[in-house]
Amino acid sequence: MAPSHGNSHSEAAKIEQIITxxxxxxxxxxLEVRAPDTSSRNFSGEQAMSSPSSSSSSSSSLRARDKWFNLALRECPAVLENLDLWRQSNCxxxxxxxxxxxxxVDWDSVNFSPKGNSSSKERYPYCWNSDQDEFRGQVRSEKTIERWVLQYESRKVKDNRSSGSRRSSNNNxxxxxxxxxxxxRSLYATVRLxxxxxxxxxxxSSCQIRTFSLAHRVFSHDEPFSRREQAEMQRFGFTPLETSSGRLCLSVxxxxxELDMSSESSTPMSPHVISDYVGSPLADPLKRFPSLPVAAPSSLPFSRRHSWGFDLYRASPPLVSFSPSPSPTYSEPQASFSNRSSCHFPPMSLPPHPPETSLAYKKHTSFDYCPSPAFSPSPSASPPICIPGSHLSKGLLRSESAPVNIPTSKLGSSPSLSNKQYLPPSPPIRSTRSGTLRTDNCTGPIHTGATVEQFSPGKDEIRKYFGMKISANCSPQISYSRSSSRSFQDDFDGSDFACAFDVDDDDMTDPRSRPDSFDQKGHFCEPIEPGGFFPIRKSHDAAVGDLxxxxxKAPPLRAEFSNSLNVPQASRPEIWSNSIQERNAAVQHAASASMTSSGFVTLKTTADxxxxxxxxxxxxxxxxEQGGKSYT
Amino acid sequence: MNCEVCQLNELEVEHFEIREVLRCILHTVVFHRALGLVRPKDIDLELFEITYVQCGDAELEKKIDEKIDQFIGWVEKHPNKKSQICLSFYEVKNRQPSWFIANKVERLYWEQWYINLNVAQHTKAHSSKSHHSKVVVDPRESAPEERSARRAALEASLREVLFQIIKFVNEKKDHVPPIPTLEGVVCFPFEITIPSSSDSFGMDIFKRMLQTGHPTMLS
Structure with a gap:
């Protein structure tokens, strides 16, 4: 098969090509599983590979490489660089x-990121034959943990012997x-073991500031290990491949x-991150971006990648969050980008979660969005401002914890939790906060009208605002949008309780999230997404009926009243998704609330x-209209 | 043709670990025998810190999962038994019709992997059958500890089994038939044999022997 790819016709040339x-x-x-940057670099690549269609569209050269040895791998630029140099040395x-x-410790933070790694790695080629003084100068310590040696031993002399052996027939x-x-194949499995x-x-997978990183060097000649080092190493030798002209040996x-990585785990943010990680993202990204190939369930070959995507996703929340210690958290996303492995979740576990999670999540969403006013150009609304950092972080934790449960306990805990969150807070707040709501409503439309694209920049701004940045690495990928939406929610998660009513804005702001999340749960919600949602379904008549x-029942129209009316109305999408009844209740509640506030009610004529x-x-x-805009 | 046999080390597993362990082993073997174009897929085990590789072929995955389901069903009916799963690779040959066997197609087995499992029923309460002889003051406290120790031991043995597979694959290459050149054929034909309730495992092998006329496989 592969030999046929070769230009050369002679057997020897074919063999040489195979060896190469x-x-x-x-x-x-x-390098695929030793060089951290390859993962981030290949993130898009893997995306391509995860969907059959895109893989077929990938460059022919990559395809040709894939065919070699019938093993399709992600293309890794670092490999090519190294290999070219290696070829030059003709070794x-x-x-x-x-x-x-x-x-x-004071290492430039950039270098902690995969990007940093890649740059250092890119330097390696130039350091081809050792000499990494520059690099070493900045590095506290490095330890060779693996040495792979691949060697072709020419053996022309022994040709006769081999041809005489029973293998002669096999030596083609x-x-x-x-x-x-x-x-x-066995190498592939071994590197993972x-x-x-x-x-x-x-x-x-760890989103900590990494005091450790992996680097690699490709030599044509190795420096021998010290005796002590050698004593610490074990050797695994693959069975050499015999050819007519020699043999190919691979060993490691x-x-x-146990490598001293303990300090790694002790880095401050790790517990935080982990709790953050586990649950929610699984569902969310999947639900929200069904069209994206990455989000598809386990059927895709590279299930792990998805989890990387999740990592990204997960990592982002801290970024955007108002967490007091932005920088540590911030490093996480970058780490996660490189993180191919984070996925401790077996891919299998992914598919089941989304439905349940989404349910829970959607509810969360409504709350999460509360703070959105803060993000709006005119942060007039008091609620976001009111949100104390501590509260937020607490909220964050809470929201995180709920999703965490999801993988294990599935539906059980989190939805109920979110339910609790959802139901109780809203009514009281509505009645009390009509003023605030008003402002929210004002900002609401802005959000609503905003398209997704517009939205994400806002996110960026937010991040900038908090002194964070979205790493460029992730941007091209799906994960970017995911992480953004996710982070939003997370941020807001904390504020749920503080201002549940703000939900409305968020709802509208997050058109992306809801359609997906809904599809599992209520079918009536689905149609909402495509068009202007209210009128299409029952909503129109129901709305009129409500009105x-x-x-x-209502008191005369007043400014206040309209405000309070707006509240339910704005929040309607969310409520509707849950149940119309709730909405009605809310409306009535609001109405009655305003009634009490307005005091005496004068009778009106029919004309009025x-x-x-x-x-x-x-x-x-x-x-x-606004709703329709936001959803289209 | 030689039929190479690889007896994998016995693993002591608990019921809930069977699936992962079997998946891991079976897929690892199949990955080394699926010599068509594959896009490997890394799978992290849930229970162990082990990553294994699948071929990324849905059919294969399904086939393996089905067998595992069957096996788990068997284990449930036959608790506390050692059991063996056999993964056999064969070639299909048309053979001359002979007077005693009507089948025209025969399977030539060229490789068999025996996975040996000892499914233990660990009671929740601390019991004397644990491998730890130390006296335990508070069972409730020690149980998780012991559990994790046991888990770690299993993880190590599982890793060893995987290395066993890799070594076997490396050492024995000559008996592997030429790679099928058909498009879309990923893996050599294989079958997974589990002990069945109707007949004993030995009987099963005997039957297959009759079918294929391959006495060497018993060696």
Whole structure:
């Protein structure tokens, strides 16, 4: 198969080509799970691979490479760089050192990011034959944890012997190719079983400021280890591939002892992050972006990538959040970008969660959005401002904890929790906060009208505002939008209780989230998304009915009243998703509240009532328009 | 053709661990025998800090999962038994019709992997059958500890089994048939045999022997 790709016709040339490709593929296999930056770089690539269609559209060169040894891997630029250099040296020996680097504390934060890693890694080629003084100068310590040695030993002399052996028939390119496949398969599995893989995974999954990182070097000649080092290393040798002209040996020396990564786990933010991580993101991204290939369930080959996506996603909340210690949190996302491995969740576990989570999440969402006014250009609304940092963070934790439960206990805990959150707070707040609501409503439309694109910049601003940035790495990917939406929610999560009513704005602001989240739960909600949502379904008549009912009961129209009316109206989408009944109740509640506030009510004539009705209609239409805008 | 046999180390597992352990082992073997174009898929075990590789082929996955389900069903009916799952790779050959066997298609087994499981029923309460001989003051306190120790031990053995597979794959390459060149054929044909309630495992093998006329596989 693969040999047929070769231009050369002679058997020897084919074999040579196979050997060359083995070097390439091996390096690729190793670096794929040892070089942190490859993950971030390949994030889009993996996306491509995860969806069949996109993979087919990927460049032909990549496809050709995939066909080699029937092993489709992600293309890794670092591999190409290293390999080119290696080829220049025309060596028959390739040594790949995987180095655990402990960085000084004051290391520039940029360097903690995968990006930083990549840059340092990119330097490696230039340091081809060792000499990394510059790098070492800045680095506190490094330790070689793995050394892969791939070597082709020419053996022309022994040709006769091998041809005389029973293998002679096997020594053609086809047999070699088959064995190469087997060798590379086992290499592929092995790199994931060695201890360094765990480090790689931990480094990528932890969102801590990383005092450690992995680096790699590709040499053509290795510096021998010290005796002591050697004693700490174990060796795994793959069975050499015999060819007519020599043999190809692959082996690895690896450090089996527990590596001193303890400080890693002790970094301040880790507990925070972990709790943050577990649940919510799973569902959310999936629900929200069904169209995105990454979000698809386990059917996709690269399930892990999804989880990386989640990592991103998860990581982001802290960013945006008003958490008092932004910088530590902030580093997380970057870490997570590189994080291929975070996914401690087996991919299998992903699919089941979304429905349940989404349910819970949606409810959360409504609350999460409360703070949105804060994000609006005119942060006139008091609620967001009122939100104390502590409260927020507490809220964050809470929201995090709820999702955490999701994977394990599934539906059970979180939805109920969110239910609790959802129901109790809203009515009282509505009645009391009509003034605030008014302002919210004002900002609401702004949000509503905003398209998704407009929205995300706002997010950016927010992040900037908090001295954070969205790393460029993630931006092109799906995760970007996800993380943004997610972060929003998270931020706001904390504020749920403080100002539940703000939900409205959020609802409208987050058109993306709701359609997805709804589809599981209420079908009636779905249609909402496509068009102007109210009128299409029951909403129109129901709304009119409500209005009429209100008219019957309601006090005369006042500014206040309209305000209070707005509240339910604005919040309607959310409520509706839950139940119409609630909404009605809320409306009535609001009405009665305003009634009490307005005091004495004078009787009105039918004409007045009609007038008012007309006014309501207009108002309603306006709202629908706004809603429609935001959803289209 | 040789039929290579690999006896994998016995693993002592609890019921709830069966699925993951089997998945991990079966997929790892199949990954080394699915020599068609694959897009490997890393799977992190939930119970253990182990990552294994799947071929990313839904059919394979389904087939394996179904067998695992069957096996778990069998285990439930036969608790506290050692059991063996056999993953066999074969080639299909048309054979000359002979006077005693009507089948025209025969399976030539060229490799068999025996997965040995000892499914333990650990009672929740601390019992003397645990491998830890130390005297335990408070069972409730020690139970998790012991559990995690047991888990760690299983993880280590599972890792060892995976290395066993890798080593076997490395050492024995000659018997692997030529890679099928058909498009879309990912893996060599294989079957997974689990002990069945109707006949004993040995009987099963015997039957297969009759079917294929391959006495070497018993060696």
């Amino acid at each position: 490709e083995i070097f390439h593929k091996s390096l690729q296999i190793i 028959q020996r390739m040594v790949v050192d995987v180095v655990l680097v402990q960085r000084p 390119s086809h047999a070699l190719y088959k064995k190469s496949i087997l060798l590379l 060695l201890p360094a893989y765990k480090i790689f995974r931990d480094l990528n 020396l690896y450090r089996s002892s 009429v009912r209100m008219l019957k 009532a009609l007038e008012e009705l007309q006014g309501y209609r207009e108002m309603k239409n306006l709202l629908f």
